[in-house]
Amino acid sequence: MIGETATYPLEYMRNKLLSIDDLVFLMERLRDPISGCPWDVKQSFNSIVPYTLEEVYEVIDCIENCDFKHLKEELGDLLFQIIFYCNLADEKNLFNLNDVITCVVEKLISRHPHVFPDGKLSSKNLNPKEQLNTEDIKKKWEEIKSNERKKKGQNSILADIPLALPSLMRAQKIQKRAATFGFDWKTNQEIFNKVNEEVSELSEAISKNDIENINEELGDLMFTVVNLCRHLNVDAEVALRGSTKKFERRFNYIERKLDKDGQTLSDTKPELLEMLWCEAKEKLVRNKL
Secondary structure, three states: OOOOOOOOOOHHHHOHHHHHHHHHHHHHHHHOOOOOOOOHHOOOOOHHHHHHHHHHHHHHHHHOOOHHHHHHHHHHHHHHHHHHHHHHHHHHOOOOOOHHHHHHHHHHOOOOOOOOOOOOOOOOOOHHHHHOOOHHHHHHHHHHHHHOOOOOOOOOOOOOOOOOHHHHHHHHHHHHHHHHOOOOOHHHHHHHHHHHHHHHHHHHHHHHHHHHHHHHHHHHHHHHHHHHHHHOOHHHHHHHHHHHHHHHHHHHHHHHHHHHOOOHHOOOOOOHHHHHHHHHHHHHHOOOO
16 A cells, blocks of 8 residues: 555654555655645656756766665665656656556567567566577667657657767767667778878868867767777776776875875976876876776
């Protein structure tokens, strides 16, 4: 029963296994126009999007830092966002949580015929040795998604890749989708040649101080580097996040060093900054940080 723990004190609930129904009930209470929370009551689909994005990145941050202690909490925050959207939709008679669960279960069953051969959750593959290999599964997955796009009236194979994705991630997904249908580089060397070509074109645009073309050529260069990442089985978003964190650690080292000596970044000569950077790089690499 939804909200059956509502009459119990908080201390009791901390020792009781709660269910998704309790979270749904909590959301309904927060959204109650009379006795709910004023902030939650005034929210809409659009207004909570920034919070959803923030929660996604907090989950990713926990995973990348192997912070599993807090991952549980962050996953709960992300789940709450889903419950929030479902409640908003239910209030407008659009859909509810059960509809969302039904939708994803049906979709995943249809996309895994090698696991659910009869198209039912209870069905099993009785000949697991005859299962498709990874490449066959990927090919079948794309065929199924292609059929889904056609049913939605989406004619382009790129139609369902969200515009709201981070640019690196969206570029990689578009490239991967195109490659699935044979539109791809054959070797890494071809991509290296393209990188050099884009660098040359960017250099020419810079020499002419052609601001519009500089912007375009920089974009082309980054797009090509993302392609190289994909060919090397490297996630471009993860790789850049890693390099940014590495820069941050080294920069923080320089800040601490200068602060210890009573100096500031703005008053430090470039030569000393370069020396401290090399020192930070050497020490942090040695300590695997």
